[in-house]
Amino acid sequence: MTNTVSLKRLVPGLIIGPASWLGPYIAAASLFLPALIQQIDAENKIQLVALFSTCGMVFAAVSNMVAGYLSDRTRSRFGKRTPWLVGGATAFMISMILASMANSIPFLLISWMLGQIALNFIVAPMVAWLDLAPEDGKGTASGAYGGLGMALGNNGFTIFAAMFLGQFRLGFIIFGIITFIGTLLAAIIVREPSNLDEVLEESAKKEKKTLKESLAIFPSWSISRDYYLALIGKLFQGVGNFSITGYLLFIMTDFLHKGTVGTQQSIQLINTIMLIFGIAMGFIAGPLADKYKVLKLPVGLSTISLGIGALSMFFLQNDVGIIIYGFAAGLGMGIWNSLDNLLNLEVIPDKNRIAFFLGVYNLGNTITQAIAPVLAAFVISQFSFSAIFIVSFIFSAIGGISILSIKSVTR
Template identity: 25%
Template sequence: MPELSVDAPLDGSGAPGPAGLGEPVVRVRPAWTASLSLSTLAVFMAFMTPIQILLPLQLEHIDPAHKSTALAWVTGAGALIAVVANPLAGALSDRTLSRWGRRRPWIVGGALAGAAGLAVTAAQHSVLGVALGWCLAQAGLNGMLAGVTTPVADTVPVEQRAEVSGWTGIMQSFGLVLGALLTTLLFTGVWSGYGSLALLTVALALPFVLRFPEPVLPRALRPALDLRGILAGLWISPRAHPDFAWAWLTRFLINLGNALGTLYLLFYLTDSVHYGDPGTGVLILTVIYTLFAALTAVPVGRISDRRGRRKPFVLISCAVMAVAAVLLAFVHTWTAAMAAAAVLGAGFGVYLAVDQALVTQVLPAALDRAKDLGVINVANSGPQVLAPALAAPIVAWLGGYTALYLATAVVTVLGGVLVRNVRSVD
């Protein structure tokens, strides 16, 4: 493979070297960040709204006596698909020679496939059918996610990365707010809810794809299109890349805590808080959470960029999120739930901005950025597989919601402590 010089002339992507494979040196414009944020909003709206609202309502109608177990199976199956689809799509994106670049075809194609999966899910009337439809949606949306997450590493210089990650990060929670508003106020039926998400997923992906071209990967630099080699490359040795491994484990544990805390939120409001309208309650808590995440993500991201430090902010964010979990564990009231949402949002906003910037600084190779970020994203989706298996017995036999949220706090704090083992980033 030809040797890549990071001092080569700019190719228009904001990064030196062919196809933007070197370290980016030119700050991205606000319009670039805004368009990428819209694409990120699209994919997380399509991910989170079904998990938090549509799937619980659909499964409660299909099998009310076993709604918790059905939700655990469906979300767990979808997350298992995500574990495979995201890094695989990333590896294929790294090898894409399209004249539209490496990322944009996957953003559009994934959006279309994800929208089709949402439509299939909406049409199902059995738990198995819902699971199969959701798996199809997860496969497409994870292809889109592979294209959406990599441009930050491809194009944004390190000294701007936490700020941009703050903007894209808050789109994760804002996606749920927008999706919740659509599905609880405008499109209240299951079919119309899924349909509106499908249309918006495609529409919001288009501004970034149509407005911002990216360089084409030279054929001479493309990694081999060998399935066995691609699959082997999904394993990144912790011995060879310890900082990557510690960053992965940190993210896995923090997202496991988040998954444990949010999976049964609708049922928590119903069964423990006894809130009269739990669907609306989830929406209110999500709005509070998103507001406080927005208040912290970008400002703290700028501070992190200016100081060149990431790990202290990750530690602080985990401590704050653990406080919110402890509050939910011991005070089962609506007022406490709102306070916890505010605290959790503030902590998670910091985490979203700073951890994503940290991760992009420990990627093993420029040619494999999308694949490596796909492996990192397994730490997002993997907990969705594990959380139902842990949460269901905790709620049923090991102490109910108090034990569940205490487990959330412990796992979150552990994730924050382990980030200290990352050596190449301050």
């Protein structure tokens, strides 16, 4: 039987934990790393940022699955997740300190890749903390993790990080330390129960497996249809979202023809609306999902809401369209971030590999952030800027339809 942790302990940990790894990562990846690359090799900075992003995606994908696999099989007095995420936070802090000392691209690349590996040894075990929530509180726990923790990490830390743009080497160190302290604090608050007495299903049954079964890391479609539909929904939702947010600056300047002040105000307005909705849905969406036992419908419709927001800018091309996008995308992302991990938890095909499957699912964030800009750049070059709004709508709609096609979750 799975150990449970009271929401009084779990919810604060699920807010502080993801904010502590996501915020510093976003700050380092979007501000400190490009600034340091420019200082070391300004002539090749565009290509180098792309190289770091691509390598980071590969290392993240592999390390995420490995971290989930090892975490699922860990037995300790601190539980199966805590040793790995605390170790990962320590290694991430060290890698950021090393990055701050870099004076060459190879040294910086090695430090950054070590950081990517370490980060995913926090991410994969931590998201599996959701399974520690009581059955009638899993929605609340999911809302705390995705709605509040991720919202604070995505939006809250960037304001603070901008203060270190003139001292970006110090920024690496400070934000690496924040990750370590925040993750450790989250682990202390949650106090994951010991699982030393837990027996692996494989050991208990001692079944003989065929070679084919042993190599089947991912179950077949017939067994895991709903999990794969959720994963498809995640990937299409991510591309639909990031194809707009990744080019928001150029949408304002090149598509809507706004000046510097107008561009700044519009981007601030969109981010403010999305932050408000993200925090609000973190408080509201999870508890409502628990109370009314509804999950699939809000997650599926939240994805479609992103597409509607994209169409508003395509058709209106003015401030009204921007505001509608902010509300539609803010509502959609707020609900999605609050509930999508819980939906995935419901459709996982193997409950003995929760961290592994949740980790693979959360790779959708990394992969789509790499795919979306490339796809958007191709569409813009082949057609026009307006075409990315259509692409965003189509991908978001397919993502929503995939989620709504899940059968094992009825509502």
